[in-house]
Amino acid sequence: MLLDRRTRTARVHFANGPDAVEPRTASRRHRLLLYTLPALWTLALGLWGLSRQDSLWRDEAATWQVAERSTAEILRLLENVDVVHGLYYLFMHGLFECFGPGTTVLRLPSVLAMAVAAACVTAVGHRLAGVWAGLGGGLALGLLPAVQFYLQEGRPYALVAAGAGISTLLLVTALQGRGRTAHWVAYGGAVLLSGLLNWFSLMILPAHLATLAWARAGRRVWTRWTAASAAAVTGVLPLALFSRGQSGQVSWIPPLTWHMLIGPAVLLAIGGAGALVDRPQRGRLSPAVVGLPLLAVPQVCLIGLSLIQPLFLDRYVLFSLLGLALLAGAAVGGAVRAAAPRFPRTAVWILPVVTAVAVVALLPQSLAKRSPESRVDDVLAIASEIRRIDRAGAGVLYIPAARRDTRLVSPDAFAGLRDLALAKSPSGSGTLKGVEAGPDRIRAAILTRRRVLLVTDARPVARPVVGGRDTAKISTLEEYFTVVADREVRGRRVRVYERTA
Structure with a gap:
């Protein structure tokens, strides 16, 4: 009887290929290692060069100062x-x-979140x-280039990816008939x-x-998914509506053009293959039933929204x-299954x-x-450059004001540099860049100084002065004034002016 049981287990194993799920006891013993x-x-990739040579760019600076x-x-x-990032700002404030x-504190949450997303992808692929x-x-x-970019970014996009991974894993669990009420509550919570x-x-x-729809889910799954999704949307809707009043923040995003669609087209072609x-x-x-909609539908939805209002940003x-x-992963698994019967040692x-x-490529x-x-x-x-400049009796200006x-x-x-244009501080005004005085007051403040530092964008990325x-x-x-020093470093520029008369 014991021999018959082992024989049946072996037959199931080999019938499903070399990467089929092991017997239940073995699966439980090795699942944690597999997902880890x-x-x-991903954690190692994230920690590699995490400080980026002690650099910090403008989007991360917004997170830092808030x-x-x-x-x-x-x-x-x-x-x-920035109400759309409110929860993230409060989270980072706590950290x-x-x-x-x-x-490190700024970027480590993104590294950890993407590691969670990788574990979720592994779990879904393993199950399917x-x-x-x-x-x-x-x-x-x-290894995906876009993931490597935002893997080390002090912004919320990697955390969103972790939530997407968790919700997708919970959905697959439900579709495999193992979903309980707690799973659907967790699903709605992850989406929310x-x-x-x-x-x-x-x-x-x-x-x-x-x-x-592709998997032909049963009525019970549809009902629970609809309830969980509706609850999540209801919770997010006030934020989405309120953020519409701050749509001026994304006014800089250019209208959708054909060349902007090249990236999504390549991704969809690879995913389709x-x-x-x-x-x-x-x-x-199967992986395609889960993975292809997850890849294609958000891309198509974002393109559709961008036809109404320019919003197309890959992040x-x-x-x-x-x-x-x-x-x-499914393609790799298919290659292993195809090679295993003839080349069992090579397949692994x-x-x-x-x-x-x-990695090499x-x-x-x-x-x-x-x-x-x-x-x-x-x-x-650029702050390091400013430390080296003689600031005796000097003031400082910023163009645009966001360079503050x-x-x-x-x-x-x-330290010791008076902000000649600032009328109300960013924290005091509830803004990211503060409130500046009128042109006449700025002009008068400049003329009280013998030396002025102007912090602005480097020439390759500078926009025309407006306002x-x-x-x-x-x-x-x-x-x-006359320019006596002009330094550019990593996209920023500081010009030192001295009074001529």
């Missing part, structure tokens, strides 16, 4: 600007309170297509939390809807790349070889993503 490997891999404010000041800010400000597909997908996620971090993440719901390898069938749950749908990683080396080749991009030059500017580098973020992140570098205040700054400096 891609998470540790996180250093009090809770009351953050709530006041959110009434005027800064506990551990102090720093690039076996060990090799799970490992392949989890390892692939951390992701939506509160960035409401664009709600585009995962139509992706999951497509998966349910991976789905064909998986050979998805209607009514059967808004970063979480869709979990679908691409899942499809890549397919994933290591593919991973090694990908992507190494130039990986190094570039971890350099200060990968971002448009560096707030900390340098002072907010490195106040010690500006009465900035025009008054430039015209006064050019009329009464």
Whole structure:
């Protein structure tokens, strides 16, 4: 009898291929290790060059300066600007309170979140297509260039990806008949939390809807999914509606053009090819049934929204790349299954070889993503330059006013420098860049100084000067002052003016 049981187990194992799920006891024993490997891999990629040579760019500077404010000041800010990132700012404020400000504290949550996302991709791939597909997908996620960029970013997009991974894993659990009420509550909570971090993440719901339809989910699953999704949307809707009043923040995003669609088209082509390898069938749950909608639907939805209002930024749908990683893992798993009958010893080396080749091929991009030059500017580098400048009796100006973020992140570098244009501080005004005085008062303040430092953008990225205040700054400096020093470093520029008469 015992022999018959072992024989039946072996027959099931070999019938499903070399990466089929092991017997239940073995699966439980090794599952934690299986899911941990891609998470540790992603964690290692994130910790590699985490400080980016002690650089900090303007988007991260916004997180930094807001996180250093009090809770009351953050709530006041959110009434005027950046409410879409409110929950993330409060989270980072708590971390800064506990551990102090720093690039590691700023970026480590993104690294950890993407490691969670990698573990979720591994779990989904393992459940749908076996060990090799799970490992392949989890390892692939951390190597994707866009993921490597936001893996080390002090912004909420990696956290949203983690929420997307968790909700997708919970959905697969339910579709496999193991979903209980607690699973659906957790699903709704994951979607809600992701939506509160960035409401664009709600585009995962139509992706999951497509998966349910493709897999021919039963009525019970449809009912529970609808209830959980509706609850999540209801919780996020007030934030989405309130943020519409702050839409001026995204007015800089250019209108959608054909060349902007090249990236999504390439991703969809790769994902489509991976789905064909998986050979998805209607009514059967597979990596393609889960991964292709997760990749394609958010991209298409964002393109559709951008036709109404320019909103096309790849980071808004970063979480869709979990679908691409899942499809890549399925392709690796399919290659292992195809090779195993004839080359059983060689088949186990397919994933290591593919991973090694990908690492080597992507190494130039990986190094570039971890350099200060990968971002448009560096707030900390220009602060270091300002420390070297003689500031006796000098004042400072910023063009545009948003470049005041340098002072907010490195106040010690500006000790003794009077802000000649500032009328009300950023924290006091509930803004990111403060409130400046009128052109006449700025002009008068400039003329009280013998020496003025102008902090602005480097020439390759500088925009034309617009607005009465900035025009008054430039015209006064050019009329009464002479440039005695001009330094550019990593996208920022400081010009030193001295009074000529």
